[in-house]
Every structure is written in structure tokens, then in C-alpha cells.
Amino acid sequence: MINSKDLSYKAIIVTESGQQLDITAATQDLGWEENEDELAMKISFDLYNAFYNGKRLSSLVKLCSVVAIQASWGSGSDIVAQGQLTQCRRKTSKSDEVFSITAYDNLYNLQKSSDCVFFEEGKGTQSILTSLLSSWGISISSYTGPNVTHARVLKKNAKLGTIIRDILSEAKKKGGGAGIVRSTKGKIEVIKKGNNSTVYAFLGDNVTEVSHEINIASIVTRVKVVSSDGSDSAAKVEAIVDGKTDYGVFQKIITKTQNGTLEDAKKEAQDELDENGSPTETARLTGPDVPPLRKGDMIYAKVGSLDGFYLIKSIQHSAKDRKFSAEVEKYVASTITKTQNTSTESKSYKVGDIVRFKGGMHYISSYPGAKGYQATAGEAKITLGPDCKANGRAHPWQLIHTSNSTSNVYGWVDEGSFE
The missing domain is CATH 2.40.10 (Thrombin, subunit H)
Structure with a gap:
């Protein structure tokens, strides 16, 4: 550190x-x-x-x-x-x-401005953002963010910052991963969150303070879908979609449009529950300053109630106090699905899973030609996966043996070497 x-x-x-x-x-x-x-x-x-x-x-x-x-x-x-x-x-x-x-920085004009935008159905995330920023005279110097196919985008008199966040939010919902627009030394980049090559670790000895809060202030546990013919009569209830009502009923109303289908409205209701249907968890780290840390970066924290990889949601640096303070959220890796050749059964793995290493070679890096050593079988934890930055793909998973394991695995391993 x-x-x-x-x-x-x-x-x-x-x-x-x-x-x-x-x-x-x-x-x-x-x-x-x-x-x-x-x-x-x-x-x-x-x-x-x-x-x-x-x-x-x-x-x-x-x-x-x-x-x-x-x-x-x-x-x-x-x-x-x-x-x-x-x-x-x-x-x-x-x-x-x-x-x-x-x-x-030079994203301030977009942050303060509003616009009307339209993109026809079928456009990709990269195409939409490139065109949108280009219309404001801004070129994207680097694009490593999500790129999925979008539905029609129509925004009237909306803040450009909100438009960009909505586009990236939809890309995430469609499996493209979480993305962020940032300015670095005056150059605009669209990157995948957690794509930083250096991941800083914060343990008990290099953290001044950690706080953790969980609340249901913004939770939605029920969505009622209604339709209205525009008259003074009461709206007709078309459907009720329930989420985690064990926290109580916190209801939101969605109006089905005249041209829309009930299935589309119910999908919108489910999207609302997926996004806001669980308690909100926030955590904040304060410690000696790490000047290169930025919003969207991944860190590792094992202090207080925090244990694992986290993404920085917001960060403040103080040169006077030589400290930083960051609000973080738990990092959830993209799910990687492995299908075995001998079976139609599939198994998904993600960072944080406890697995059984079958025994065999573990390597000092994920790249082809990396030096390897024999490791014994036993219980281990997945600490990095194929979606991490600069993964060499030859040995795409990083495993570390658990404290009571019979295994000594501590490195990068091949697909199929654990279960």
C-alpha cells in the first residue's frame, strides 16, 4: 500500500x-x-x-x-x-x-445541459454514446464499456447526465455489465466498472474508519399495473407484481400505455423490483489517501463488516488531510457458465464461491506459458475470474485455499480444474 x-x-x-x-x-x-x-x-x-x-x-x-x-x-x-x-x-x-x-472536468457541460434525443431500436450502446457525445463535439478516446442492443431511445428535455446513466443502466440490465463515463486528463473514456489494473487492498492497518448501513427507505416490494382511458373514472388494476413483501408492502404504480401490452408492463414492474426490491446497503471507507483511486474502480476490503471486492460509487480526496473517503458497493462478478462435454448440465461460478479444487497444476499468472506447480486437492475460494482485467485466459480462474483446507492451491488454474 x-x-x-x-x-x-x-x-x-x-x-x-x-x-x-x-x-x-x-x-x-x-x-x-x-x-x-x-x-x-x-x-x-x-x-x-x-x-x-x-x-x-x-x-x-x-x-x-x-x-x-x-x-x-x-x-x-x-x-x-x-x-x-x-x-x-x-x-x-x-x-x-x-x-x-x-x-x-470537461464533462461538466453535459452534466449541466439538457437535450432531446432519439435513437431507433437496434442501436448498440457504443454507437448511441458515441453519437450522443459527438453531437456535443466530444470524442470518446477509449471504449471498453458495455455494448448491447437497445430498444428505442426517446428522451425529451432530459438532462444529458441522466440520459447517459439510463443508457448504461439498460445495458447492465441486458447483461452488458456495469459501465461508467469518465474524463482522464481531458480525454473521455467509457469503461467497464472494476476494470482498473491495480486493485488496492484495505485491511485493518490501513483504514481509519469504516461504516456500514442497511435500510429500506427506498425499497419497492409491490408494483401495481393500472390502465386508464383518460376519463375521470378510477384506474383499472391490470396486475399486481409482488417482490419481497416480508419487509412490508411498499408500493409503486405503473400505468400501462394504450399501445403497450400487459406483458410489457409486467416486465417493467419486475425490472423495478429487481432494481429496488431489496434493502439498500451502503458502506464508507476512510483512510490515508490513495491519489489514483477513482469512481468506478474496484478495491479489496477486509475490515469491519466488509470482506471481499467492492466498487467505488463516490470518492473524495483531501490533499490537506492526506486522506480519502469513499462510498462503496459489493462487487458482483459476471456469471460465467461452464458446460461440460459429457453432460448437458451446466454450472455457474463467480468470485467468492467456495469450490473443490480437484488437484493438479496452479500457475503464477493467467497467461500462456506461465510457470506452474503441482497443488493438492481440497476446498478453495474463487478470488478472480475470467472477466477480470488483463486476464490471459490460458488459466482464467484464481483460487486460494481456505484456512482449513487440505489443498495448498494459491494461484491461477484451468477451466474444469474445480467443481
Whole structure:
């Protein structure tokens, strides 16, 4: 893990003339954050109106100036946040003149804007998002996110951030996996969540605080499908779809359209239960800062009530305190189905499953040609699967023996080597 003693931060502003100013010494409360329901990354800090080469910073720093944060953490150094100055609030006292600066990355325009969009049925996720962003003059530099076939997309006067999230949400429901749109050093990318090559582990010794909450404040356990002819008469109940009513009845109404079928309405009701029919669980980690951590990244946590792989839903970094705080959700791997040649029976495996290793070779990596060693049979846990980033596919599953197992397996294994 990163040692907090190795952390350092630099704040840079690029002026209208292209001059780069290292304003680190004049900043206070430097931080950046990515929130769950926002497309753009936010940068914020206080800036003292100091002299820079004989000129006050207030004469050099303007709205739309480029702001960047460079971080170093011992084993690496990079630009971890970049955006344009969108707000400058001036505070003057007898002794100081301070500006509160806010900047957002180049997804901010989409986050704040609304539009009307239409895509005919049969378009893929990548095609829709590429076309949508292109209409705003934005090119996607890298696309590794979901790409499934969509139904017709029709949005009228909707926030672009909401449109993008809805498209990615539908792609996830159709089995394409969870995706996210992010800006990195000014370049837009659509990636699969949990696709980061470095997975940081948080254990008891490198976490300051962990909290975990479960609630039913937003749960839906029953959906009533109604139809209406537009008159003043009461709506007709067409169907009732129940979910986990043992938590109580929390009902939502869906209206069947005149041109829609009852089956379509019932499917919409089931989708609502699938998405909101269980208690909401939230967990938050706070610890020494890990500057490269971003929203959508996967981490491993074994502390408090957390045990396993998690995805970052939102994250806040504080350069002043050298800490981060992140809200996380349990990572659920895509289900991989293996069909045996000798039977029509199929078996699905996922990260976290306890399986029986049959004995044989385990390898130091998943790639072809990896060095391997003999391992004995016994109980083991799946810790990584074929859908993890940079999987070499030759030995696609990572197993680690359980504490009381007779096996010593601790590495990558072949398909069919466990059951």
C-alpha cells in the first residue's frame, strides 16, 4: 500500500496565454471528488491572492482557466484531476484576500445541459454514446464499456447526465455489465466498472474508519399495473407484481400505455423490483489517501463488516488531510457458465464461491506459458475470474485455499480444474 509519508501534491493553473503557474504554496484545503450522481469530477481549494512574478494571482487566474492536480505517492506520479475553473468567490479581510475556487472536468457541460434525443431500436450502446457525445463535439478516446442492443431511445428535455446513466443502466440490465463515463486528463473514456489494473487492498492497518448501513427507505416490494382511458373514472388494476413483501408492502404504480401490452408492463414492474426490491446497503471507507483511486474502480476490503471486492460509487480526496473517503458497493462478478462435454448440465461460478479444487497444476499468472506447480486437492475460494482485467485466459480462474483446507492451491488454474 501507499505510505502517507510519500504523498505530495502540486496545484497548477494554466492561464489564458498558456503559462503554467505552480500555485501550490498559495493554496489551502485542496481536494477533488467524484460523486455518484454527477458525470464530472470536481476540484476545489482556497487561493490566496499572492504575488506571482510581480503580479497578483487575481490578474492571472480567470474563469475557464485550466486547473490540474499532480500527485506523487512513492511508486508513481500523475495528474489525478484536471478541469476548468467554473466559479471564483472572493473573500476579503483586513489581512488577507482569498478566492474560493471550484473547477470541473470537461464533462461538466453535459452534466449541466439538457437535450432531446432519439435513437431507433437496434442501436448498440457504443454507437448511441458515441453519437450522443459527438453531437456535443466530444470524442470518446477509449471504449471498453458495455455494448448491447437497445430498444428505442426517446428522451425529451432530459438532462444529458441522466440520459447517459439510463443508457448504461439498460445495458447492465441486458447483461452488458456495469459501465461508467469518465474524463482522464481531458480525454473521455467509457469503461467497464472494476476494470482498473491495480486493485488496492484495505485491511485493518490501513483504514481509519469504516461504516456500514442497511435500510429500506427506498425499497419497492409491490408494483401495481393500472390502465386508464383518460376519463375521470378510477384506474383499472391490470396486475399486481409482488417482490419481497416480508419487509412490508411498499408500493409503486405503473400505468400501462394504450399501445403497450400487459406483458410489457409486467416486465417493467419486475425490472423495478429487481432494481429496488431489496434493502439498500451502503458502506464508507476512510483512510490515508490513495491519489489514483477513482469512481468506478474496484478495491479489496477486509475490515469491519466488509470482506471481499467492492466498487467505488463516490470518492473524495483531501490533499490537506492526506486522506480519502469513499462510498462503496459489493462487487458482483459476471456469471460465467461452464458446460461440460459429457453432460448437458451446466454450472455457474463467480468470485467468492467456495469450490473443490480437484488437484493438479496452479500457475503464477493467467497467461500462456506461465510457470506452474503441482497443488493438492481440497476446498478453495474463487478470488478472480475470467472477466477480470488483463486476464490471459490460458488459466482464467484464481483460487486460494481456505484456512482449513487440505489443498495448498494459491494461484491461477484451468477451466474444469474445480467443481
